[in-house]
Amino acid sequence: MTTKLTPTAAALSSSKTQSNEKEAPVDVESVRAQLLRPYPSISLRGILIILIVIGILSWSLAGSEPSPANRVNSIFDPFIAMGNLIGRMLPPTFEVDRxxxxxxxxxxxxxxxxxxxxxxxxxxxxxxxxxxLPVISAVFETIQMAIIGTIGAVLMALPLSLLAARNTSPHPAIYQIVRLVLNFMRSIPELVFALLFVAAIGLGPFTGVLALAFGSVGSLTRVFSEAIEQIDPAQVNAVKATGASGIQNFVYAVIPQALPLFISYTIIFFESNVRHATILGYVGAGGVGFLLFKYTGTSAYDMLLGATLVLVVAVTIIDRFSSWLRARFI
Structure with a gap:
C-alpha cells in the first residue's frame, strides 16, 4: 500500500530537504569569540603540579651538574673533547692474529x-x-653467550610464569611471593650479577651466560605471566573438563595461546642480551666487551673504532634476522 502525498505536503517535504542541504550560516561573532578567548585560568592544583615539575627538574640538573674534575669550562668543551677523541679514532684499524x-x-x-x-x-x-680478526671471534662469543643466556632465562621463566599469573597460580600467597621474588631479581642489573659470578666462579664466558640468564629471568617471567593472563579461559576450562593434569593443561591450553607472545618476547630479550653481553665483558665476563676494554685501556682508539664497527654490523644483521623471525612465525 502506497501513500500519496498532497501537493501541500510534497511542497513542505521538498522545502525541508532543500533547507537541510544548505549549510547553516556562520556566526562570525561566535567564531571571533572562540579565536580571541582569554587564556584558560590555572587552578591551584595546576600551579602546584607546575612547581613540583620545576622542582624535580632543578633537582635533576643539580645532580648532573659537571664538577671541576670534569674539566668543563664552557658548553663547547664536551664537543671539542669528543672531536679530539674521534680524530684519534680515525682511520679505524683492525687487529689481525699472526x-x-x-x-x-x-x-x-x-x-x-x-x-x-x-x-x-x-x-x-x-x-x-x-x-x-680477533674481534670476529669475540662477536661470535658474545652471540653464543646471548643465545645460551636467553635460553636459560626462558627455561626458568616458563614454570615461574605459571606461578606469577593470576589465572594459573595455585594460591594467592604463592602468587604474591613469586611476584616479590621477581621484583627483587628485576632490581638487580646484569652487571651486578656478573660481578657476583666473577667473584664466585671466576672469569670467562660462562660467567656472562649466568649473569644474562639470572638478569633476564625476572623481566622475562613478568611478560610471560602477563601473556598467560591474556589467554581465553574457555579453552583452559575445556581442557580441564577432560580430566587433564596441570602440566597437560599448560601444554595443551596455555602454551598454544601464549606461544606467539612467548616467541616475540624471547626474540626481543635475545637482542637485548647481545647488547648486555657486550657490557659484561668489561668486568671479565668474556665476549667483545673484554676486547673493547683492552683497546680502551691501551688507548688503541683506532682499533676500538674498528671493533665497534664490526659490532654494529653484527647487531644490524641480528636485528634483521629477528624481524624476519617475527614476521615468519608470529
Missing part, C-alpha cells in the same frame, strides 16, 4: 680444523694485513 687455529666441533667431535696465517697485501701504495 696465526689463528679454527676448529668446528659438533657434539664434542671435531668436524673441521684449519689455520689462518696473517699475510700482507700491497694495494694502492699501502700495506694491508689480511688474516683472522
Amino acid at each position: 696465526v689463528r687455529n679454527v676448529s668446528i666441533d659438533l657434539f664434542g667431535n671435531q668436524v673441521l680444523s684449519f689455520a689462518i696465517e696473517r699475510s700482507t697485501l700491497q694495494l694502492f701504495g699501502a700495506n694491508w694485513q689480511i688474516g683472522w
Whole structure:
C-alpha cells in the first residue's frame, strides 16, 4: 500500500530537504569569540603540579651538574673533547692474529680444523694485513653467550610464569611471593650479577651466560605471566573438563595461546642480551666487551673504532634476522 502525498505536503517535504542541504550560516561573532578567548585560568592544583615539575627538574640538573674534575669550562668543551677523541679514532684499524687455529666441533667431535696465517697485501701504495680478526671471534662469543643466556632465562621463566599469573597460580600467597621474588631479581642489573659470578666462579664466558640468564629471568617471567593472563579461559576450562593434569593443561591450553607472545618476547630479550653481553665483558665476563676494554685501556682508539664497527654490523644483521623471525612465525 502506497501513500500519496498532497501537493501541500510534497511542497513542505521538498522545502525541508532543500533547507537541510544548505549549510547553516556562520556566526562570525561566535567564531571571533572562540579565536580571541582569554587564556584558560590555572587552578591551584595546576600551579602546584607546575612547581613540583620545576622542582624535580632543578633537582635533576643539580645532580648532573659537571664538577671541576670534569674539566668543563664552557658548553663547547664536551664537543671539542669528543672531536679530539674521534680524530684519534680515525682511520679505524683492525687487529689481525699472526696465526689463528679454527676448529668446528659438533657434539664434542671435531668436524673441521684449519689455520689462518696473517699475510700482507700491497694495494694502492699501502700495506694491508689480511688474516683472522680477533674481534670476529669475540662477536661470535658474545652471540653464543646471548643465545645460551636467553635460553636459560626462558627455561626458568616458563614454570615461574605459571606461578606469577593470576589465572594459573595455585594460591594467592604463592602468587604474591613469586611476584616479590621477581621484583627483587628485576632490581638487580646484569652487571651486578656478573660481578657476583666473577667473584664466585671466576672469569670467562660462562660467567656472562649466568649473569644474562639470572638478569633476564625476572623481566622475562613478568611478560610471560602477563601473556598467560591474556589467554581465553574457555579453552583452559575445556581442557580441564577432560580430566587433564596441570602440566597437560599448560601444554595443551596455555602454551598454544601464549606461544606467539612467548616467541616475540624471547626474540626481543635475545637482542637485548647481545647488547648486555657486550657490557659484561668489561668486568671479565668474556665476549667483545673484554676486547673493547683492552683497546680502551691501551688507548688503541683506532682499533676500538674498528671493533665497534664490526659490532654494529653484527647487531644490524641480528636485528634483521629477528624481524624476519617475527614476521615468519608470529
